[in-house]
Amino acid sequence: MAQSATDIATWVDGAVNAAPVCDLHTHLYPPAFGPLMLWGIDELLTYHYLIGESIRASRIDYDDFWAMPKPKQAEFIWRTLFVERAPLSEACRGVLTVLHRLGLDLAAKDLVGHRDFFRTQTQAGYTDRVLKLANVHTVVMTNDPLDRVERAVWQQSPERDPRFNAVLRIDPLLLGWPAVAEELKGLGYEVAADRGARTMAEVRRFLADWVARMNAVYVAVSLPPEWRYPEDAPATQVIDEAVLPVCRERNLPLALMIGVTRQANPALKMAGDSLGRADLSGLHRLCATNPRNKFMATVLSRENQHELAVAGRLHPNLFVFGCWWYVNNPSLIEEITRMRVELLGTEFAPQHSDARVLDQLIYKWDHSRQVIAKVLKEKFTDLAATGRPVTREEVAATAENYLSGNFQRFLR
Ligand code: RAT
Numbered sequence: 001m002a003q004s005a006t007d008i009a010t011w012v013d014g015a016v017n018a019a020p021v022c023d024l025h026t027h028l029y030p031p032a033f034g035p036l037m038l039w040g041i042d043e044l045l046t047y048h049y050l051i052g053e054s055i056r057a058s059r060i061d062y063d064d065f066w067a068m069p070k071p072k073q074a075e076f077i078w079r080t081l082f083v084e085r086a087p088l089s090e091a092c093r094g095v096l097t098v099l100h101r102l103g104l105d106l107a108a109k110d111l112v113g114h115r116d117f118f119r120t121q122t123q124a125g126y127t128d129r130v131l132k133l134a135n136v137h138t139v140v141m142t143n144d145p146l147d148r149v150e151r152a153v154w155q156q157s158p159e160r161d162p163r164f165n166a167v168l169r170i171d172p173l174l175l176g177w178p179a180v181a182e183e184l185k186g187l188g189y190e191v192a193a194d195r196g197a198r199t200m201a202e203v204r205r206f207l208a209d210w211v212a213r214m215n216a217v218y219v220a221v222s223l224p225p226e227w228r229y230p231e232d233a234p235a236t237q238v239i240d241e242a243v244l245p246v247c248r249e250r251n252l253p254l255a256l257m258i259g260v261t262r263q264a265n266p267a268l269k270m271a272g273d274s275l276g277r278a279d280l281s282g283l284h285r286l287c288a289t290n291p292r293n294k295f296m297a298t299v300l301s302r303e304n305q306h307e308l309a310v311a312g313r314l315h316p317n318l319f320v321f322g323c324w325w326y327v328n329n330p331s332l333i334e335e336i337t338r339m340r341v342e343l344l345g346t347e348f349a350p351q352h353s354d355a356r357v358l359d360q361l362i363y364k365w366d367h368s369r370q371v372i373a374k375v376l377k378e379k380f381t382d383l384a385a386t387g388r389p390v391t392r393e394e395v396a397a398t399a400e401n402y403l404s405g406n407f408q409r410f411l412r
């Protein structure tokens with residue numbers, strides 16, 4: 001007899017909440033990375049999503065906003081979005097979920113009580129607490145050796161926290177020529193803007209050095225909608241002659257995050273990026289012509305999601321992951337996850353958090369778990385309706401694979 005929808009719902013809720021997450025793309029750092037680690041109420045409120053929303057809602061002059069020190073920006077955003085208006089957006093709801101899960105007073109009109117709470121926390125203790133509340137076992141960072149501040153931290157060989165894995169992020173290496181040649185030269189690599197054979201060997205040496213120093217679990221880049229592969233451009237040459245050989249030798253995936261249009265509104269600074277529909281034929285070429293390399297991909301525009309799921313079916317060396325940034329909203333996560341289950345079955349990672357502030361792990365995963373569970377209930381109920389029995393064990397295994405196992409197996 002087919003399982004009842006109520007049994008399945010109970011099993012799915014239990015399994016999705018119990019499965020610990022390996023969060024495969026974030027911008028978080030452990031306490032040993034000092035000032036790079038962001039946490040607490042002021043950082044939550046000055047998340048770039050909320051900066052954009054509050055400037056738009058208030059029509060404050062850009063310069064006036066940026067002239068405020070961070071605590072004043074936080075107070076401004078709180079007042080604008082949480083006191084003067086109903087905080088209905090997903091980013092606002094996220095802050096409230098975090099405060100609620102921490103047991104703070106959601107009726108408070110000012111930040112005094114919340115700030116008092118965070119003042120009593122230590123970075124280490126709070127990291128443990130958040131990972132536990134979010135039920136996250138591993139956080140994958142985004143590590144950019146060409147960022148001066150971050151490089152300085154790595155050069156001091158910070159103590160590694162085994163819960164925080166590193167990822168070598170290489171946007172400027174693909175997109176920043178010729179300027180990036182000067183930067184690499186400054187770091188002791190014999191790199192010239194001509195991108196000759198010697199230069200490519202030195203780019204490989206740079207990649208190998210930083211993969212080793214970071215013990216990176218994959219290499220990543222974000223790309224604009226205009227990205228094509230192959231094309232007569234530095235990005236194709238660097239991918240072919242440097243990135244792919246280094247990744248192949250070390251069995252590391254190359255992650256492509258496709259569709260970002262940087263600085264569509266520069267006055268918003270880091271809140272000013274937009275997106276565009278990409279042409280995914282380059283992703284197909286990359287996967288098909290480099291079968292001994294592994295690739296991961298996520299796309300920023302809603303319009304590209306169907307093509308990406310199809311690409312995931314066609315290339316066993318491609319791992320589809322996450323609902324990135326502007327599609328990390330419940331309505332879109334739901335439609336994207338449902339479509340991926342229908343096209344890819346159990347073989348993808350439905351979500352990553354992209355958290356920049358430690359505390360965001362709590363809400364990003366609470367909210368995503370709710371949507372993933374909703375879709376899984378529907379899909380397991382449909383399965384049971386065929387007459388094929390559904391077991392509690394396979395529901396649990398599916399949830400574990402989606403939230404952690406699939407990605408970890410892809411790395412191996
Ligand atoms: O999602 C974000 O916070 C963006 O600002 C980007 O960091 C994006 O996720 C990226 O990794 O480029």
Ligand code: ZN
Pocket residue numbers: 025026027142354
């Ligand atoms: Zn990101």
